[in-house]
Amino acid sequence: MTTDLAVDAVGLTKRFGSLVAVDDISVQVAPGEVYGVLGPNGAGKTTFLRMLFGLIRPDAGTIRVFGRSWEKHGIATLDGVAGFIESPKFYPYLTGRQNLKGLALLDGGDARGRLEEVLEIVDLTQRADDKVGGYSYGMRQRLGVAASLLRDPRLLVLDEPANGLDPAGIRDMRALVKRLAGSGLTVLLSSHHMDEVEEICDNVTIMRRGEVAFHGTIADLRSMAPDPGYALATTDDPRAVALAGAHPAVTVVRGEGGLTVTGPQAAVSAYVGTLVAAGVGLLSFTPTRTPLEALFFMLTDEGVAA
Template sequence: MSDVPAVDAVGLTKTYGTLTAVDRLSVRVGQGKVYGVLGPNGAGKTTFLRMLFGLIRPDSGTLRVLGRTWQRDGIRALDGVAGFIESPKFYPGLTGRRNLRLLAGLDGATSPSRIDEVLETVDLRARAGDKAGGYSFGMRQRLGVAAALLRDPRLLVLDEPANGLDPAGIRDMRALVKRLAAGGLTVLLSSHDMGEVEEICDDVTIMRAGAVVYHGSIAALREKAPEQAHEIRTTDDGRTAMLATAAGLTVTPLDDGLAVRGAQPDIDALVAEVVAEGIALRALARRETPLEALFFMLTEPGAPAPEPATTGAAR
């Protein structure tokens, strides 16, 4: 596998009037990785992907895709690259197979066996003769992946691939991305769901308001995450809060109950102490995962401003 990064962006900036959609973004994606670009809606994720595909041009900065640039190589910058921005679109009155044949014809000759192969990869071969208009949203997403795979890409770019899917569709999409990555394909995906990124990505860049607030591995991100929080409701929340504080746990009052943060053994000990004190436990539930809590801390309004310039550059 080549040492050339699949994506090498340095200082990308894109503005629309007074709005800075992407602010000095630097990202390097190694080949063979599953890489996530994570952030809330409006963070600049899709703008970055549009620049990668050449749909818009950055105001400043450099962007290399598999070693190529739009300025030097033009449309050849997309050799070995495939994917979709937002949701893929198809002719609803044509079958899934016929849609792929049309796309293959536009992109150059593709053998019928290749079409069968990509349909098999995304688990749609049995439904290939059905009209695309009758496909579920998840099936259309997988057909979009099949269309991208027709090019036999080295880099697959997916914009919010699980967005709008039901739990079964999310499960199928995650399994598909894992299978593709296991075959050596580099996958760059955007998402606003930390659980999705944690499940399938090796590395992640987290964005807020167009700028990077974190770049690195999922493993390193876990080390920065706060301890697990639980939501507790009892017949005496005031006394429970005192017991939790005395045990060294962090307590936040809620409208109905308490949010208690700490190591799981300490939470377990608190519950046992509450019961021993004769306080009835009405509810106990985990809140967001530690990584989800960290994501909200980094991206919600009022969070500390991102550091300028090279924050997020893996160089």
């Protein structure tokens, strides 16, 4: 007995006039996994999700959701699927609870019976009777997740759920997605931030200008990542550069803003130890980009081949 993929998209292409928004991409999401679709703005992520939800039709390729397709099953393709494209919208003059009640009435089934449960899942129980107009952006995003969970979905689709959030909001959204994934729910999310998905996704597709720049696991991605870089300020930069000669695996470049150090983490640590032993004072030692962030920009940069 075979288990249908949660999402099985093959050869998808979508054009808007002369613009090819999505160019022959394939994405397979297994039940129970957290899958990330990454890319800069304009990479084609939202267009892909719109095709998944049936909001637009692909010019070529097929999409199956738990074995169902729009061509054969119509709206039933979305049975067991919930989520939002871009930012969720609510009536600002109604409370969070009232908005959810209205959506539950429209959805039917046992959605009304899940209202208190979903409010608790997204940590909005204490603010459920406040008007949505007074919610922060992060609270509205979490209310959007609550509205999606009313359907008790098997697949939750989130389009850049942390976009526009402050650091605390990003932390809360990341923790929420982790909890949902831990419950066995399949999650497909898009993002343009590598660190947003690094800790929670099993597999990722990185898009650039509508094409696939990378397809694979987070572990595969880490194996491709370049050495980490650090901004280094010392009390004696010329001597710090000279001492790097004893560490061939480390590269130290002197610029207007100070020193930039790159190399394997163990080699960089040994180099820093040499500086300390030599009496060179360290004023600051700051990561520039994480290795995965650096790789993300390499893969999606307009001047780099996919």
